[in-house]
Amino acid sequence: MSGFDYVISIGGAAGQGIATPGNILARLFARRGIHMYAYNAYQSIIRGGHSFLTVRCSDREVRTHGDDIDLMICLNQDTMDRHLEHLGPGSSVIFNSDTIEPGEATEGVQLCPMAVGELAGKGANKLMQNTVAIAVACQLIGIEFSALADVLEFQFSAKSEELVAANVEVGKAAYDYSAANFQPASQSAPQPSEPLAVWAGNQAFAMAAASAGVKFYCAYPMSPSTGILHWMAENARELGIMVRQVEDEISVICMTVGAAHAGCRSMCATSGGGFALMTEGVGEAGMMEVPIVIVNVQRAGPSTGVPTKTEQGDLWQVLGASQGDFPKLILAPSSPLDAFQTIPEVFNLADKYQLPAIILSDLLISDETSTINPELLNMHPVIDRGELITEAGEEVDNYERYKFTDSGISPRALPGIPGYEHVVASDEHMPNGVLISDEYTHPHKRRAMMEKRQRKMGGLLEDLPPPVIVGDSNAEVTLVGWGSTAGVIQEAIEQLATAGIVANHLHFKWIVPFHADEAVELLSSCKRTILIENNYSGLFHRYMRGETGFTVDGHIRKYDGEPFKPHHIVAAVQKQLEGEVTLSVPYEEIIV
Amino acid sequence: MSDTNTQLPLTAKDFKGKVNPDWCPGCGDFGVLNGLQRAVSELGLQPHQILTISGIGCSSNLPGFFKSYGMHTLHGRSLPHASGAKLANHEMTVIATGGDGDGYGIGGNHFTHTSRRNLNILYLVMDNQIYGLTTGQISPTSEVGMKTKSTPHGSVELPINPIANAITSGATWVARGYTGNIKQLVRLIKEGIEHKGFALLDVFSPCVTFNKVNTYQFFRPRVQPLEDIEHDSSDWKQGMEKAMVWGDVIHTGVFFKTNTRLTLEEQEPVLDEGGPLAYRELSLNSEQTERIVSRMM
Ligand SMILES: Cc1ncc(C[n+]2csc(CCOP(=O)(O)OP(=O)(O)O)c2C)c(N)n1
Ligand code: SF4
Ligand SMILES: [Mg+2]
Numbered sequence: 100m101s102g103f104d105y106v107i108s109i110g111g112a113a114g115q116g117i118a119t120p121g122n123i124l125a126r127l128f129a130r131r132g133i134h135m136y137a138y139n140a141y142q143s144i145i146r147g148g149h150s151f152l153t154v155r156c157s158d159r160e161v162r163t164h165g166d167d168i169d170l171m172i173c174l175n176q177d178t179m180d181r182h183l184e185h186l187g188p189g190s191s192v193i194f195n196s197d198t199i200e201p202g203e204a205t206e207g208v209q210l211c212p213m214a215v216g217e218l219a220g221k222g223a224n225k226l227m228q229n230t231v232a233i234a235v236a237c238q239l240i241g242i243e244f245s246a247l248a249d250v251l252e253f254q255f256s257a258k259s260e261e262l263v264a265a266n267v268e269v270g271k272a273a274y275d276y277s278a279a280n281f282q283p284a285s286q287s288a289p290q291p292s293e294p295l296a297v298w299a300g301n302q303a304f305a306m307a308a309a310s311a312g313v314k315f316y317c318a319y320p321m322s323p324s325t326g327i328l329h330w331m332a333e334n335a336r337e338l339g340i341m342v343r344q345v346e347d348e349i350s351v352i353c354m355t356v357g358a359a360h361a362g363c364r365s366m367c368a369t370s371g372g373g374f375a376l377m378t379e380g381v382g383e384a385g386m387m388e389v390p391i392v393i394v395n396v397q398r399a400g401p402s403t404g405v406p407t408k409t410e411q412g413d414l415w416q417v418l419g420a421s422q423g424d425f426p427k428l429i430l431a432p433s434s435p436l437d438a439f440q441t442i443p444e445v446f447n448l449a450d451k452y453q454l455p456a457i458i459l460s461d462l463l464i465s466d467e468t469s470t471i472n473p474e475l476l477n478m479h480p481v482i483d484r485g486e487l488i489t490e491a492g493e494e495v496d497n498y499e500r501y502k503f504t505d506s507g508i509s510p511r512a513l514p515g516i517p518g519y520e521h522v523v524a525s526d527e528h529m530p531n532g533v534l535i536s537d538e539y540t541h542p543h544k545r546r547a548m549m550e551k552r553q554r555k556m557g558g559l560l561e562d563l564p565p566p567v568i569v570g571d572s573n574a575e576v577t578l579v580g581w582g583s584t585a586g587v588i589q590e591a592i593e594q595l596a597t598a599g600i601v602a603n604h605l606h607f608k609w610i611v612p613f614h615a616d617e618a619v620e621l622l623s624s625c626k627r628t629i630l631i632e633n634n635y636s637g638l639f640h641r642y643m644r645g646e647t648g649f650t651v652d653g654h655i656r657k658y659d660g661e662p663f664k665p666h667h668i669v670a671a672v673q674k675q676l677e678g679e680v681t682l683s684v685p686y687e688e689i690i691v
Numbered sequence: 692m693s694d695t696n697t698q699l700p701l702t703a704k705d706f707k708g709k710v711n712p713d714w715c716p717g718c719g720d721f722g723v724l725n726g727l728q729r730a731v732s733e734l735g736l737q738p739h740q741i742l743t744i745s746g747i748g749c750s751s752n753l754p755g756f757f758k759s760y761g762m763h764t765l766h767g768r769s770l771p772h773a774s775g776a777k778l779a780n781h782e783m784t785v786i787a788t789g790g791d792g793d794g795y796g797i798g799g800n801h802f803t804h805t806s807r808r809n810l811n812i813l814y815l816v817m818d819n820q821i822y823g824l825t826t827g828q829i830s831p832t833s834e835v836g837m838k839t840k841s842t843p844h845g846s847v848e849l850p851i852n853p854i855a856n857a858i859t860s861g862a863t864w865v866a867r868g869y870t871g872n873i874k875q876l877v878r879l880i881k882e883g884i885e886h887k888g889f890a891l892l893d894v895f896s897p898c899v900t901f902n903k904v905n906t907y908q909f910f911r912p913r914v915q916p917l918e919d920i921e922h923d924s925s926d927w928k929q930g931m932e933k934a935m936v937w938g939d940v941i942h943t944g945v946f947f948k949t950n951t952r953l954t955l956e957e958q959e960p961v962l963d964e965g966g967p968l969a970y971r972e973l974s975l976n977s978e979q980t981e982r983i984v985s986r987m988m
Contacts, residue, residue: 129988296987306983312973315779338979341778341961341968346804350771353764353801357744357775360762361783362969365775383765473988478980482973489970513969514760515780517739522708522754522761525747533709534755534763 103133103158103289105240106165109232110178114146117174119254120229121152121468125297127233127242127250128156129470132292137468138164140661140691143322143406149177151691158289162434162586166666169284170239172232173199183208185688189285193235195228211235211281218276219269230266234273241287244274295470301326303435303471304394304460307442308366309338310478313392315358315365317343317351322406323462324368324396348373352380352393359384359391360523362489362513364446368394371413372403374420381455382421387523388501388509388552390449390456392442397461399660408660409462411582411633414642417457418611424549426556428456429611431582435464436471437608443480448562451485452555453511459610461633463583463662488512488519495519499530503547507554556612563609565617568625570603576672577625579651581607581639584631584663591668602672607639615646622649629653629675631668653681661687703728706738708756719896720750720817722870724757727786727815729873730880731759741784744773746798748790749824750817750896759786767797770805770814777810780967781956784884785811791818795831795851802853806860806889811954813883813890816853819898820905827901837904853893854934858927858947863888865930866945869895869914871907875943882945888954895943910941917944924948 107124111117121137128135133156141150153164168186173179173194179202186192188207196212204210213235215228230251237247248267255262298306305327308316316335318328328344335342341358345351351367359365369377374395384391397413399405417429428448432438438460449456488498488510495518502509509530512519526534527545535544568577570592580588585606592602605621605628622628628651630640635658644650653675657663667685674680706728714720731741741759745751747766754761760783764772773787794802794816805814821839822828828841832853836845857865864886868876876894883890895914897906922944923929930947956962965971 294988296984298987309983310975310980312975314968314971314973315775317775334983336960337982338975339961339965339968339971341959343778345771345774346800349768350774350801350804353768353771354775354778356764357762357772357777358779358969359775360772361742361776361779362967363779364973365779379765380768387762471987473984476984478975478983479977484973514742514776515739515783515967515969517737520738520758520760522743522763524755524763525765526763531709534752 103286104155104161104165105157105169105284105286106153106155106167107170107172107236108151108153108168108182109172109174110149110151110182111174112146112177113141113144113148113150115174116226116229117150117152119226120172120233121154123233123250123254124154124236125468125470126253127237127246129295129297130250131242131246131288132294133158133288134160134295135297135470136161136164138662139466140689141407142691149181149691151178151182151689163590163665166664170236172236174228176200181690191239191281191284193232195231209282211277213273213276218272227266227269230270231273234270235277235281238274238277239281239284241283244271247274296473296476297468298435298471299326300435300460300465300467301396302330303439304368304442304465305330306478307439308392309334309340310480311443311446312364312482313340313366313446314363315341315355317345317354317367318369319345319348319351319373321370321373323398323466324370324394326465327368327394348376349380352377355391356380356384356387356389360387360389360514364450366392366394368396370396370398371400371416374413374416378420381427381457382423382425383525384455385421385425385427385552386423386525388453388511389523390453392445392449392456392458394458394460396465397459405660407462409633409662410658410660411461411638413459414638417459418642420457426452426454426552426559427611428452428454428559429459430609431459432464432608433582433585433606435467435469436475438464439476441608443482447481447483447485448559450487451483452508452559453485454555459582461583486510488516491516491518500532501528501530501548501551503530503551505554506558507551508558509551560612560614563612563614565614566605566607566621568603568605568621571601572603574601574603574626576600576602576627576629576676577605578602578668578672579605579628579630581610581632584633587663587665587668588631590665591672594665594669595672598669598673600672600676607643610642613646618643619647619649622647627652629655629672631655631663633662634658653683655683655685657685657687659687661689700735701732701737703732706731706758708758710755712756713752714749715900717899718749719819719870719898720753722873722876723815723817723894723896724753726873726876726880727757729877730884733877734881734884736784741786742776742780743786743788744776745769745787746789746793747824748793748822749898750790750819751788751793753788767793768801769793770798770801773812774805774808774810777812778956779969781811781962782967786884787812787814789816790823791816791820791832792822792830795853799831802856803860806857806862806891808955809861809863809888809952811887811889811956813880813892815880815883816891816893817896818853818893819896819902821898821902823898823901834904839901852934853891854946855931857891858930858934862891863950863952864890864945864948866891867893867895867943869910869943870897871910872914872916872943875916879945886948887950888952913939913941914943915940917942917946
């Protein structure tokens, strides 16, 4: 691959501050207009343990943390011991030689020992090794020192001017030392261009909701969804959003339904365990026809599972969420930008069809930090609340909340309007809201109301775009995916092309309702299909087969907690094309 | 929210719901419904200004029999629904209703936390010390020794004390009523609605079908209104003391009240201006959005 594409990994213990160098690098690259994607492999521990942050920077947009490490920064011995073996010729390793022993490196790996104590002199503190390491990194890829100095200023100025000066000084010493003693990297960073913005995946969800007019957000903390709560809480007052942390996820969903019924656009987010507690409320929103949006940020399950690791394991949980058979919308966006651009539409659909919408994210999307072109951030999306009655009209005193209509959509009057009083009930009810059991449990009335609700699914399906195949329609193999794997599949397809294999891509975002006819047509037109998903049993395949009757030719699955890397998919596709296997489970090299 | 209806003074009858109650004849819940209808009409409220939110149980059927906006939600979940709705439209009078099982059993966690949250809500619990709708099992307020279908040999668990619980959890108005004393009940409902903050009104509302112990005959000689004796309801210690009394005398009336704590709505700057959130402009303005994006650069 031509151009600039460079992967920096930073390893250390939790609490050692790997976030700071990560943030400094992110800002440095973003300001220079270099695209960045960061993935953090970490553990559910506040101090100690091992974290390994991988920051990939490139002159084009990248959606994975890449295959190989070009530069490793060791903040502790453990990082050196665990990961030196993953570095190949042409790469470099920066470490504090005061405290860390170098290991046996592969030939061609440049070891860059830095005597941090000596460089920092009397101003030394524990975190200065971070600044030293970043300065060396900048020097190796040819970023001029002044750019780093600006970011150090930004990073530390809130704390104190002395801290800025000390860090700039030690950074400069390290930068000069590197220039005098080490070989520059084989790639150098491009010249500055238009600056990019930096965001975290969860921030994209929160920002999208705010731009869509969310006025009520409620949560109970649970990794990896908590970032949404943090962003909302930080911005609540400025944006006029009611943000609450409450006693449990049951309360979360019920408050969300209560606020939505009263008229606010309302959202909540959680991970699988919290979603499990919410399920009764999901069905209630379906029954009462109250529009709500729920984000389930999946982590590796079952049960408490692996809180800091990713998985696409909750599909059937959301498919089956709550008793009974009721209309709902389920989707799995493929990236933070996709989530950002889709969420306002999700609110519009939830409002139009008066149903719960469930957005399946996962740790991979929600936890990533990446650059984004600020031009793409339309914060003024179309807001359409559907058939909403906000003031008294001609139906005064004979309003029917669940009126039978051809579309199944009954105009929704907000509480507070004189003459439109009604009760919404979780019990089955008649058009005027009265429970059918209050009269007598009338099968014809039950049937009519069931059909009214379910009619909404027809309109909803028509509003959703059908799936499409991206790439060469004559491809030898079609890689099928859903949700967060889009980026890695796309990159694998590029690598396969370099290896002479033409692959294309069929990706599903909208899951319920499902464009089954279009999916069958597309799938049947493929020469060979391989479905890639981050779980053990092929949960999406099971669903897709149920909807389409179509069985794919092969599977690539991963369920060790870490996401796919492009080469995992490439190697597996090659093997499957050779006819050796139909199920591949790639081996994870990086142990964190 | 345009008030096009002329606001004629209403009577209790104007708060009749779309259907008649289907409670067993003699059920205490009729008394609570009547008391509520009288209280809101005497307060001069209009049906569209009220949001009545219940859980599931015989008692939780009340919103269907009462003319107002209503939500008949899930078993145990009236309070979080009411809290969300109140925050979305804090200009409405929000009344949560339900039973002892609903509120103190399955909804117990919400009861504690809603008490300390101090939203301006009246929580009206029809306490019959039994699970009525599921045909007679013990509830969290059933007395030790109570024989029911699920405890044929008598309950061995201590009942919870909703009054004491509410006081310790931070509720700012805590009272008990009895459907055998409608005058007091109407007064308490009115006071509870007018109180600024979370108000718990636990009402003895006998289940004539399944609770053969805590009947009108049981309560009649025992209930003693606090207003008839010396009691300082601003003193939580006195309130707790009276709450612990259970035997030949059982107190009704206001055990504890305080006006020293702000409500959640009052403490939330988002609600300061602009009216109910539910009716506000949805789009962010460019100043807000530019600030968000500039912080990302
Ligand atoms: C999640 C859930 N569990 C159980 C039930 C069944 N259920 C309905 S009402 C009820 C108890 C009602 O008791 P209470 O709240 O005291 O109301 P009452 O009928 O006595 O007025 C139960 C257990 C339910 N509807 N939902
Ligand atoms: S079962 Fe008991 S609580 Fe339910 S309606 Fe009958 S008397 Fe009232
Ligand atoms: Mg009961």
